[in-house]
Amino acid sequence: MDDIYKSFSGVHALSGASFSLKPGEVHALLGENGAGKSTLMKILGGDVQRDSGSVLINGVDPGALTPRKAQDIGIALTHQEISLCSDLSVAQNIFLGREPKKYGLLDNRKAVALATEILEGMNLDIDPNSLVRDLKLSRQQMVEIAKALSKDAKCIILDEPTSALATKEIDELFKMIQTLKGQGRGIAYISHRLEELSYIADRVTILRDGKHIETRNYSEFTLNEIISLMVGREITEKYPHVDAPLGDTVLEAINLNAGRLVRNISFKARAGEIVGIAGLVGAGRTELTRAIFGADKKQTGEIKVNGAIASVKSPVDAKQKGIVLVPEDRKRDGLCTKLSIRQNASLPNLDLLGKLGIVVKAREKKLANDTKDALMIKASSIEDDASSLSGGNQQKLVVGKWLARDSKAMIFDEPTRGIDVGAKVEIYNIMNRLKLQGIGIIFVSSEMQEILGMSDRIIVMCDGRITGELSRQEATQEKILDLATQFESKAI
Amino acid sequence: MGKFLSRLLRSKSSGQVAIMAGFLVAMVVAFQMLNPKFLGERNIPILLRQISPFIIAGIGQSYVLLTGNIDLSIGSVIGMSCMASATLMSVKGIDPLLASILAIALSLIVGLANGLLVSSCKLPPFIATLGTMTIARGIAQLVNNGKNTGPITKPLSATDAAQIEAFAQKAQKFASFFYYGKFGPLYYSLFIAIGIWAVFDFILSNTATGRHIYAVGSNAEAARMSGVNVEATVIKAYVISSFCAGIIGLIQCAQSGQGSMNAGTSYELYAVAASVIGGISTLGGQGILIGTVIGASIWAALANGLSLAKVPLALQNIIVGIIVIISVLSDVVIRRRHD
Numbered sequence: 001m002d003d004i005y006k007s008f009s010g011v012h013a014l015s016g017a018s019f020s021l022k023p024g025e026v027h028a029l030l031g032e033n034g035a036g037k038s039t040l041m042k043i044l045g046g047d048v049q050r051d052s053g054s055v056l057i058n059g060v061d062p063g064a065l066t067p068r069k070a071q072d073i074g075i076a077l078t079h080q081e082i083s084l085c086s087d088l089s090v091a092q093n094i095f096l097g098r099e100p101k102k103y104g105l106l107d108n109r110k111a112v113a114l115a116t117e118i119l120e121g122m123n124l125d126i127d128p129n130s131l132v133r134d135l136k137l138s139r140q141q142m143v144e145i146a147k148a149l150s151k152d153a154k155c156i157i158l159d160e161p162t163s164a165l166a167t168k169e170i171d172e173l174f175k176m177i178q179t180l181k182g183q184g185r186g187i188a189y190i191s192h193r194l195e196e197l198s199y200i201a202d203r204v205t206i207l208r209d210g211k212h213i214e215t216r217n218y219s220e221f222t223l224n225e226i227i228s229l230m231v232g233r234e235i236t237e238k239y240p241h242v243d244a245p246l247g248d249t250v251l252e253a254i255n256l257n258a259g260r261l262v263r264n265i266s267f268k269a270r271a272g273e274i275v276g277i278a279g280l281v282g283a284g285r286t287e288l289t290r291a292i293f294g295a296d297k298k299q300t301g302e303i304k305v306n307g308a309i310a311s312v313k314s315p316v317d318a319k320q321k322g323i324v325l326v327p328e329d330r331k332r333d334g335l336c337t338k339l340s341i342r343q344n345a346s347l348p349n350l351d352l353l354g355k356l357g358i359v360v361k362a363r364e365k366k367l368a369n370d371t372k373d374a375l376m377i378k379a380s381s382i383e384d385d386a387s388s389l390s391g392g393n394q395q396k397l398v399v400g401k402w403l404a405r406d407s408k409a410m411i412f413d414e415p416t417r418g419i420d421v422g423a424k425v426e427i428y429n430i431m432n433r434l435k436l437q438g439i440g441i442i443f444v445s446s447e448m449q450e451i452l453g454m455s456d457r458i459i460v461m462c463d464g465r466i467t468g469e470l471s472r473q474e475a476t477q478e479k480i481l482d483l484a485t486q487f488e489s490k491a492i
Numbered sequence: 493m494g495k496f497l498s499r500l501l502r503s504k505s506s507g508q509v510a511i512m513a514g515f516l517v518a519m520v521v522a523f524q525m526l527n528p529k530f531l532g533e534r535n536i537p538i539l540l541r542q543i544s545p546f547i548i549a550g551i552g553q554s555y556v557l558l559t560g561n562i563d564l565s566i567g568s569v570i571g572m573s574c575m576a577s578a579t580l581m582s583v584k585g586i587d588p589l590l591a592s593i594l595a596i597a598l599s600l601i602v603g604l605a606n607g608l609l610v611s612s613c614k615l616p617p618f619i620a621t622l623g624t625m626t627i628a629r630g631i632a633q634l635v636n637n638g639k640n641t642g643p644i645t646k647p648l649s650a651t652d653a654a655q656i657e658a659f660a661q662k663a664q665k666f667a668s669f670f671y672y673g674k675f676g677p678l679y680y681s682l683f684i685a686i687g688i689w690a691v692f693d694f695i696l697s698n699t700a701t702g703r704h705i706y707a708v709g710s711n712a713e714a715a716r717m718s719g720v721n722v723e724a725t726v727i728k729a730y731v732i733s734s735f736c737a738g739i740i741g742l743i744q745c746a747q748s749g750q751g752s753m754n755a756g757t758s759y760e761l762y763a764v765a766a767s768v769i770g771g772i773s774t775l776g777g778q779g780i781l782i783g784t785v786i787g788a789s790i791w792a793a794l795a796n797g798l799s800l801a802k803v804p805l806a807l808q809n810i811i812v813g814i815i816v817i818i819s820v821l822s823d824v825v826i827r828r829r830h831d
Contacts (some may be wrong), residue, residue, distance in 0.1 A: 314716075332713055
């Protein structure tokens with residue numbers, strides 16, 4: 001793959017990315033969040049079409065790649081999420097869509113025999129008749145790979161295969177990778193866990209901002225070199241950081257535990273402060289914000305608002321206590337897209353718009369118009385559907401609907417994802433305005449520069465734990481990435 | 493009225509509603525040409541009385557559909573309310589007013605159960621209300637030991653003629669209020685339906701509860717993240733649906749003057765048809781109640797007009813089915829263009 005370009009609605013995901021894979025090697029593809037690793041591999045797997053650049057397979061241009069065609073020429077892409085039918089057996093999954101047949105009927109015996117052959121070739125002890133549902137996560141992943149092998153894949157792409165695995169399972173996966181390598185197959189390996197690389201990687205390619213930065217043998221790198229190449233991006237954009245007088249602690253989390261990705265989290269946010277939460281994708285940042293807001297269940301731990309313990313069991317509680325959340329996925333969690341701008345703007349505030357549950361229409365319209373004007377939401381009327389707004393304006397509406405309330409702490413989860421530069425600056429300005437009003441702000445972002453540019457203090461998470469805290473002065477990209485990759489479990 | 497019209501014209505569902513209103517007018521004209529008795533002095537009040545229970549059932553179902561769910565128990569709750577009120581009157585000699593209140597209360601319990609099963613226990617609404625549908629029908633059969641009741645005007649508990657006479661008068665009043673009585677040229681049932689529409693249309697368009705119903709149907713997760721109590725909202729919709737069904741049960745009890753175990757059969761589907769013809773989206777979040785009123789009118793007027801025109805019953809069924817499909821199709825096409 002050479003000089004690949006790809007942009008999604010104006011945003012460049014790849015601009016000059018290159019990658020090559022030889023038979024019998026494990027080639028690790030590294031880069032920060034959003035560096036374009038997954039996009040590049042999806043182009044190879046046919047899931048995404050490139051804008052320009054060349055792809056050669058065994059020296060031949062395969063033409064336009066579709067998932068089907070990529071499979072036919074021996075490329076297998078396993079996704080971060082497992083996509084198997086959990087109520088079918090292992091053998092049934094491996095041959096899904098290409099079931100062996102006899103006289104036009106399913107030949108189950110042959111399917112099981114073929115599946116056994118493949119699994120034995122992988123040195124795996126899995127019964128092809130067992131249901132996928134009954135297998136451990138790592139085993140399910142292996143079945144995905146077995147599925148790829150059944151199509152005789154020469155090139156196997158593993159996108160963060162270890163992110164959900166326990167140490168023992170990782171061990172099993174690595175053994176299998178060695179087996180596949182020995183069979184002369186090439187393996188492209190995406191991972192954030194740099195310490196894993198020493199066990200499997202032969203070569204390493206680093207991407208940054210969609211560009212190819214460096215390709216070398218793994219042995220020629222030091223870990224620090226890899227990190228600095230990953231982040232070595234210059235901060236060019238200006239962020240409108242403002243200083244506000246620090247007030248008392250408005251929100252405090254004490255020993256919060258919620259699921260696998262929120263483990264023993266304690267931190268404080270003060271009035272007039274932006275607390276950045278940095279970390280890699282899957283570090284548990286979104287889970288933390290949802291647990292604080294009551295959207296997900298907390299196992300243990302407490303939330304304090306203005307120093308008093310607040311029982312937050314649901315978003316209804318959170319809203320009453322003055323905690324609000326601008327969620328990461330605005331289409332799924334933020335907006336009722338079938339409803340109008342007016343109806344979305346007033347939805348959390350209906351209790352403020354009249355008595356006895358009756359909504360006074362005039363007040364509702366005023367609220368919606370005020371929101372639209374204050375945030376400069378571009379729409380011809382407040383009666384337009386929320387779905388008709390552009391991404392940036394939708395995001396402003398999701399933020400704006402909370403501004404009528406007297407909040408103590410506001411949590412922004414990736415508020416600038418997928419919106420244009422102008423809208424980003426407007427979101428930063430809103431955050432600054434709220435900060436000056438004495439609201440405590442928690443700011444989750446995967447963009448290093450943004451989090452460095454806007455935060456007064458940065459908390460770094462890895463694997464559901466807080467691995468460090470940096471002040472605005474001491475924070476650098478290298479320090480954040482170092483803290484963000486401090487995984488507990490070292491693979492063997 | 494001007495406000496109402498402007499809201500109607502602004503609403504996204506108005507396209508479908510306008511088309512269906514036009515269709516209703518065209519249908520009425522056609523039936524009138526086929527049989528001049530259709531808009532005769534005698535048929536109009538009867539026609540409007542026939543429409544009333546469809547409007548009421550449709551409004552209840554519309555509430556549930558707007559939250560993105562469905563209520564299959566409506567028909568059985570009608571039967572249960574009909575049998576419960578009739579049994580209380582004809583066997584126990586309980587005052588019709590009290591009997592009505594008890595029958596409605598029983599109906600509300602089913603609505604509450606539906607709401608809890610769907611929102612708190614997270615059962616698929618189709619299955620949950622299929623279950624309560626069967627249970628409610630079972631209760632309808634159980635209350636009078638597996639038999640239809642005798643006439644509500646002659647309670648079995650009454651011992652002497654004076655007592656019977658006094659109760660019969662009360663029961664007559666009940667029958668008159670819900671079915672036989674007229675205000676001017678029109679039957680009371682129509683006014684009951686209009687009253688229910690007015691109240692529930694107000695709730696839907698002017699209260700927080702109404703807005704929550706649209707929000708939950710549009711995107712339940714976003715509603716929850718905005719601090720809406722999604723469970724309570726779904727429960728309210730189901731309780732309102734059962735309330736409407738309970739009222740229809742009383743109307744049917746008044747109509748036949750006795751309790752019938754099969755009362756209300758298939759009403760849940762008529763109610764879906766009325767809602768969908770009137771532009772309520774089965775996916776939730778979209779539609780207005782005036783559409784349901786028009787949909788119910790089309791449904792009932794078809795039945796009335798086709799039988800006046802002496803169309804065989806089998807053909808009537810086929811025509812009605814085709815109209816349901818066409819109306820949903822037009823709705824889908826309109827929305828696709830809107831998006």
